[in-house]
Amino acid sequence: xxxxxxxxxxxxxxxxxxxxxxxxxxxxxxxxxxxxxxxxxxxxxxxxxxxxxxxxxxxxxxxxxxxxxxxxxxxxxxxxxxxxxxxxxxxxxxxxxxxxxxxxxxxxxxxxxxxxxxxxxxxxxxxxxxxxxxxxxxxxxxxxxxxxxxxxxxxxxxxxxxxxxxxxxxxxxxxxxxxxxxxxxxxxxxxxxxxxxxxxxxxxxxxxxxxxxxxxxxxxxxxxxxxxxxxxxxxxxxxxxxxxxxxxxxxxxxxxxxxxxxxxxxxxxxxxxxxxxxxx
Amino acid sequence: xxxxxxxxxxxxxxxxxxxxxxxxxxxxxxxxxxxxxxxxxxxxxxxxxxxxxxxxxxxxxxxxxxxxxxxxxxxxxxxxxxxxxxxxxxxxxxxxxxxxxxxxxxxxxxxxxxxxxxxxxxxxxxxxxxxxxxxxxxxxxxxxxxxxxxxxxxxxxxxxxxxxxxxxxxxxxxxxxxxxxxxxxxxxxxxxxxxxxxxxxxxxxxxxxxxxxxxxxxxxxxxxxxxxxxxxxxxxxx
Numbered sequence: 275x276x277x278x279x280x281x282x283x284x285x286x287x288x289x290x291x292x293x294x295x296x297x298x299x300x301x302x303x304x305x306x307x308x309x310x311x312x313x314x315x316x317x318x319x320x321x322x323x324x325x326x327x328x329x330x331x332x333x334x335x336x337x338x339x340x341x342x343x344x345x346x347x348x349x350x351x352x353x354x355x356x357x358x359x360x361x362x363x364x365x366x367x368x369x370x371x372x373x374x375x376x377x378x379x380x381x382x383x384x385x386x387x388x389x390x391x392x393x394x395x396x397x398x399x400x401x402x403x404x405x406x407x408x409x410x411x412x413x414x415x416x417x418x419x420x421x422x423x424x425x426x427x428x429x430x431x432x433x434x435x436x437x438x439x440x441x442x443x444x445x446x447x448x449x450x451x452x453x454x455x456x457x458x459x460x461x462x463x464x465x466x467x468x469x470x471x472x473x474x475x476x477x478x479x480x481x482x483x484x485x486x487x488x489x490x491x492x493x494x495x496x497x498x499x500x501x502x503x504x505x506x507x508x509x510x511x512x513x514x515x516x517x518x519x520x521x522x523x524x525x526x527x528x529x530x531x532x533x534x535x536x537x538x539x540x541x542x543x544x545x546x547x548x549x550x551x552x553x554x
Numbered sequence: 555x556x557x558x559x560x561x562x563x564x565x566x567x568x569x570x571x572x573x574x575x576x577x578x579x580x581x582x583x584x585x586x587x588x589x590x591x592x593x594x595x596x597x598x599x600x601x602x603x604x605x606x607x608x609x610x611x612x613x614x615x616x617x618x619x620x621x622x623x624x625x626x627x628x629x630x631x632x633x634x635x636x637x638x639x640x641x642x643x644x645x646x647x648x649x650x651x652x653x654x655x656x657x658x659x660x661x662x663x664x665x666x667x668x669x670x671x672x673x674x675x676x677x678x679x680x681x682x683x684x685x686x687x688x689x690x691x692x693x694x695x696x697x698x699x700x701x702x703x704x705x706x707x708x709x710x711x712x713x714x715x716x717x718x719x720x721x722x723x724x725x726x727x728x729x730x731x732x733x734x735x736x737x738x739x740x741x742x743x744x745x746x747x748x749x750x751x752x753x754x755x756x757x758x759x760x761x762x763x764x765x766x767x768x769x770x771x772x773x774x775x776x777x778x779x780x781x782x783x784x785x786x787x788x789x790x791x792x
Contacts, residue, residue, distance in 0.1 A: 412666025412686060452686070478686045479758075506686065508756035510670035511747055512700050515769030515780040520703040520714050522771070 314353050314379045319345045321390035321421050321487035322397045323494050326363040327372065329389075331356045339363055343487075345386075345500055353381035358399055360389055375399040384502060388485065390421035393442045395489055400443045404502050405481055409449060411509040414476035417447040417483040424490040426462035431455040431474075438462065452478035459486050459497070469495045479506025602721050603741020603787065644689040649728035650681050650699055650766075655719065659712040661699065661727075678702035678711025681766075688758060690727040691735040691790075695758040696765045697727075703768040703780070713768035716742065716786050725764060725788045737764045737788035744770055744782045755785055764788040 318329060320340050329337040337346065359366065360373035373389055377399070384404045392398050402419060409415050418429045420442045429437040429446070432455050437446035439462045458470030469486055476482050480503040488495040515521075647661045664673035664682030675682045681701035688695040701713040725737040740763075745753055755765050765787055769780035 410666075411670060411672075504758075506758060508751040509666050509672045509684070511750055512672050512674065512767045512769075512783055514674050514700055514711075514713070514767060514783065515703040515773070516706050517704045518771075518773035518775065518779060520710055520717075520769070520771075521773035521780065 312353050312381050313350050314381060315348045315384040316351045316379060317346050317348045317386045317500065319386055319388045319390075319485060319498065319500070321388055321485060321498065322372075323391075323488050323492065325372065325397070327360050327389070328363055328366050330359040330361065330367050330371075333357070333367065335367070343496070343498060345498060348384070351379055353379050353383075355379070358387065360397070360399065373397050373399045377401045386483070386500060388419070388421050388443075390443070390485075390487055391423040391489055393423060393425070395423040395491065398443070402445060402483075404483060404500075405447060406502060406505055408507050409479050409481070409505045411507045412452060412478060413449045414452040414478055415447060415449050415481040415505070416474075416476055417445055417481055419443070419445040419483065419485050422486045422488050422490065422495055423492075424468060424486070424488075424495060427459045427468060427486065428462050428464075429457065429459055429484075429486075431457050435460075447481075450476060452476055457484070457497075459495075469497055472497055474499070477501065477503065479503070481505065601742050601744055603739075603743070644692045645729040645731040645733065646685075647683045647690050647697075647699070647727045648730050649726075651726045651728070652715065652719065652723055653726070654723050655715040657712055657715045659701065664700065672698075672700055674700050674702055676702075676705065678705040678708050678713075681713065684756075687756065687765075688762070689729075690737075690764055691729065691733075692762060694760060694762050696755055696763050698755060698765050698767060700767045703770065703784070711768065713766065713784075716766060716768055716784055717770075719786055723788075724791075725766075727764065735764075736791045738791050739786060739788045741785075741787040743785045743787075745785050747781060747783055750783050750785070753785070762790055764790075 318337060318340070320327065320342050323342050325342060327337075327340050328335060329340055331351075356377050356379055358373075358375050358377050359371040361367065361369055361371050375398075377387065379385060379401075384406045386402050386404060387399065388402060389397065389399050400421070405415060405417065416431075416436070418437050418440060420427060420440045422442060424442065426439050426441045428435045429440060431450070436448065436450070440446050454473055454475050456471050457474045458472070459468045460466055461468055468490065474482060474484065480501055483500040483502065485498040485500070486495065487498055646663060649658065650661055651658045659679060659681045662675045662680055662682045663685045664675065665685055667673050672684050673682060678701065681699050683689070684698040684700060687698040690697040690699075702711040703714050704710050719739055719742055721739055721741075723739040725739060727735045727737070729735065745755075750767075754760075755767060765785060767786075768784050770782045770784040772781050773779055774781060
């Protein structure tokens, strides 16, 4: 099974297909203010079932003995172009890679490299940029990535389709109220559950990234979750007073008293002055 | 007219005295009224302690179009939801009290309203813990408790008492697990409402503090009511 997968992959990449991915879209605005502006934050997800691999980046071994379903901690990498090669465990770096792709890692980006299956079950590699822009107070960002050997799907939260017709290797994202949702994945336009349900804790101010991975044919479809935190915002304000009572409330009365007194004093003064003038 | 004039001339001395007395009464009356009205206002001492933000002067600074992003706001990346520090489950607050001021209020959990501002318990004898801020007793960040200073048809709120808070006053947070977290007031600041979001009141990292927020004057009915927030900061006592 493993050998077959590798052979298939080898065939697919005999010509050393190199695809440059554009991962510049959605580079977060704050990136420019980061001290290490010439670096990027990169995580790697292994979403090819049944294939333990070694991952090489630019000729150096990045991840040895990388097992399916594993997501690495984020790594700081220098921005630039990386030639990524994925070998079956122990076959690199001189053998034929199971997957090879050149990936652009832009400065300041937070990205996830995903080794996964194409819709028809061939190993491939894609880079996704994780949206680290600010999330409004009280909200959570939900990103769903279809990286499974499966047809288009709908993603439902608490029974309601939130993302429709998502295809491999695309992503869909949105901001929802923070909290726990019961999510499942159904074949697009149907109620046929492909994955789930699973409880997702959508933490406020974070980006919860859900990968639908595996193979429908091999009946090993599954969800993998990655969370990027720290994009919270302060609320727009605290409306903690209504009537003005605590501010003395009767500013009007104070003004009224002042005015009445002033009028009285002025009036009397004026009258006196006139009287005096008259008297002289 | 001529008769009155003659009379006036004749009684000039009298009138002057009378006029002066009336004028004096006017001045005294207005002064008394103003004093009486002022007495209804909170006997506010000056704010004290360090300002709630270390990066900007809240009320006076020019409003910059782009908020300053503190370095700790850079997104962190975690692999699994269960790894997040927030899932350590610090017990939720149940009751706020400031013993010296006789202030005691039940704590509700509040979030964000549709307008993007925090929810505030409608009943001003209750206060709200902004549930997206760290729970009191957390290792880091500002735990925020909000409450009405006054409310329609319900009079003054419990947090009106913050006008009389002093440096060193004890603040106690009773928690749902029966434990109590003790704080000591270190600062009270009047913050322009527009500047509150960018102040340190809502930071999630750094020094662990309790932040009590209500409203304070001036109250301008035609400009949205209260113009400022009163922000009281308290630090955990060992």
